[in-house]
Amino acid sequence: MKRAPETRRSYASTVRYPPAYPGRCGDALDTALRSAEAYRSWRDLDPGPESSVFERYAAMPALAKRDLRAFGPRGFVPGGRSIEEALSAGEIEIVATSGSTGDRVENVWHQPWWDASEAASWRLNAHARAAAAGDHREAILTSPWCAGVPCEDDYLSRERRTLGRFLYLSERSDPSTWSDRLMDRMIAELDAFEPVVIEANPSFLARLARHIARGGRGVRSPALIVLTYENPSILHYRAIARAFDAPVASSYGSTETGYVFMECEAGRLHQVAGSCHVDFLPFAAEHGGPETGRVLVTTFDNPWRSLVRFDVGDVVRIDGGGACPCGNREGLALRSIEGRTVNLTLSPEGRAVTQGAVDRAVGDAPGLAEYQVEQTGPAAYLARIAVEDGEPRIAEEFVREALRALYGSSAAVAVERVDAIAPDPPGKYRLARAAEPVDADSLLDPRYAPPSTEEAFDE
């Protein structure tokens, strides 16, 4: 049955963009609808050129990870081009990601497009503009399964972990098992390699930073620390600031989308409007809308992949604070990335609570080094905490009271002390989670909610 057409609201219609931007959005949508197989079922939903480009976007479904799997890399190639020829010519590669949700996706990897997206993101931060010559030395501290050279049962020489201008500081993916000797090696390598930039998983760098601070040692600081791969916590920022004397910028993106947001020197996250469009879908008011919501990403000008309204699975908070002191006036600006939808929990009354809200509640607990909050039942919450250089009972009481204040007086909160918390494979920490995953679609303000894919197939 064909449903009556309805006009959905578009948040993008209210955002200021560069003059050429709506045209680039139109090109990205037209190219996908016209020539990429994966969007065939979307064509009938297009209200056409009578509508504004953002109204046309709002009428389209969200693209899910399962769509990437169902159609494979070929379903997203625009213009009938041949993947096989490009692969054999070395123009592209196929890169598989496991992703935080566990399912394997194959992505077309086109290095020049990725590099351009990264360069566009670095223009949004003054420290990055000053530091990035394009050929600067970078030390990388993340799970070697995401980037680098993994080796879990032996140690590799510095040469084995060096790739051009990049040094991968760890071959081990679980910081909770790092030895003091391994972390001392990282310090010595930072001093010797003199990286201009450290790019790090925030929880990994925080672990190293706590080791540095505990030993009362100094370490050579880079010109800039870029946090990426996972969502930084207040705890990570605090630990890193104790050990390093360098500005810190959070960079947000994914293998599928390239670089999407970059933190400026004033602390806001600006959309990388030079390489992507972002549709913001506000939550309903009872779940934190209209400031809090989800994002869908459309990429520009990737000759090997048309990605339109891809659901990256993250929750963000819009910055409504007026013009940013950094001078950037265009594209979406965020106060924060609030964590992944799989990190959402619910209050006993069913109100959505983001990982960011959990972090703001417990992050200032004295002596707290690591934590993980799990919703174990409709009104039951368990916090695992690791406490270093502090009185454990004080941290425990702080966390218990903070979670009661966050979830409400009917919440049953248990706190368990642990020595350390291990990341989930392939090496990402989850600060909050629910035993029963929250249905993120049900949280949206229905006026902005995209039509379902089923609706798109409905004829």
Ligand SMILES: [Zn+2]
């Ligand atoms: Zn700014």
